[in-house]
Each structure stands twice: as structure tokens, then as C-alpha cells.
Amino acid sequence: DQQVKQNSPSLSVQEGRISILNCDYTNSMFDYFLWYKKYPAEGPTFLISISSIKDKNEDGRFTVFLNKSAKHLSLHIVPSQPGDSAVYFCAVASGGYQKVTFGTGTKLQVIP
Amino acid sequence: DSGVTQTPKHLITATGQRVTLRCSPRSGDLSVYWYQQSLDQGLQFLIQYYNGEERAKGNILERFSAQQFPDLHSELNLSSLELGDSALYFCASSVARSSYEQYFGPGTRLTVT
Numbered sequence: 001d002q003q004v005k006q007n008s009p010s011l012s013v014q015e016g017r018i019s020i021l022n023c024d025y026t027n028s029m030f031d032y033f034l035w036y037k038k039y040p041a042e043g044p045t046f047l048i049s050i051s052s053i054k055d056k057n058e059d060g061r062f063t064v065f066l067n068k069s070a071k072h073l074s075l076h077i078v079p080s081q082p083g084d085s086a087v088y089f090c091a092v093a094s095g096g097y098q099k100v101t102f103g104t105g106t107k108l109q110v111i112p
Numbered sequence: 113d114s115g116v117t118q119t120p121k122h123l124i125t126a127t128g129q130r131v132t133l134r135c136s137p138r139s140g141d142l143s144v145y146w147y148q149q150s151l152d153q154g155l156q157f158l159i160q161y162y163n164g165e166e167r168a169k170g171n172i173l174e175r176f177s178a179q180q181f182p183d184l185h186s187e188l189n190l191s192s193l194e195l196g197d198s199a200l201y202f203c204a205s206s207v208a209r210s211s212y213e214q215y216f217g218p219g220t221r222l223t224v225t
Binding site for chain 2: 049091103
């Protein structure tokens, strides 16, 4: 039972353009929605989060959008840079204990 | 560098064997989390310890166990290994008892032959 789904295993984008990574979740009870980035041979790194009471959160070139009615989360990277090439994991967490459930990841390639 | 260290980096062993994976959290972090990433799978949460005590369990098999020592390092013990246990095992840490912002180590790649 996958609570978090990233249906696109990979994405290629030209440098300078926008990268849009998508994620769907099944449980409307989640409180926090997260994105982690992972480079080869390294562990995931926390990137950005959004709480369920918001619909948008920005941090520099990274913006996360939350559509609660559609149970959909997206990450926008503008402008995309070659250093952004990595695997991006969507994740969800509940309040209290805040167990984190990760998606399967989307591999982003930014082409110079 | 997240500050979380994991040893060994790679481990190759045979079915039926037992292995121990080690994790040292970031300085000052009291929580340690263990995750398993199999091929084409997301990170599956296994277990969490906070200041030496088990805090939460996820999809951890009975053949697997973990502990956190007084110096806060943690070990994940995997026994009666099966081919399907081949995966990347990540350790993460956080200061707080519960946190979604976790700092991950580089992982241990386990191959069971």
C-alpha cells in the first residue's frame, strides 16, 4: 500500500528552464510534506517542506506547492541548474511522532 | 557531509548469515532512524531510537533488530539473511525526539549472495 507515489521515475530538463516534480499521496491526515534530494553515493538531504495549512512555500529557486483537495504535491525548480541533477524524494509526515514516509523518487537530469 | 557516519560502506555476505551495520549520529543528535532502500523502492522506515530507547517501529522484519548505545551510536543487526535483504541501508539522525528534518548518512550497501 503505497501512501506516497511519484509516478515519473525520471525527468530531463534544459538548463535555465523550469523543473516540475510531482507527487501524489493517499492519506489526507498528513501534516507535513517534504522534499529530499539525493546525489549518487550520498544519503538524502532535506530540501524543503510545507505544512498542511499552507499551499505554497518558497526557498530561493525551490518552490513547493500543495493541493490538498487533489492530494498532490509538486516541487518547482527555477531556473534549473546542472547541479540540481539528482534523485528527488517526496515524503510525508504526520504530527506528533512525525514518521516520515518516502516515495520512490524521481531522477532529474538537467542538461547544460 | 551530513555528519552522520555509517560503516561499512559495502558488505557482501551469503544467505543465512548475520551482519551488523553501524551508525554514528551527528554530534548532539539524540535520535537515530534506520531506513531500507531496495531496488526501485522508496526509503522504507525500519526503526527509530531516541536517547537509547526504542521510539517507533516501521516495517522491520523480526529477523532484524537494532539498538542505540550510551554513546548514542546505533547498530542494526540483520540475521538469517535472504537474497531479498539486499539493499541500501541508511541511518539518519535528528536532535529532536521526532523530526521530519533528518540528516542521513551515506548508507551501507548490503549484497546477499
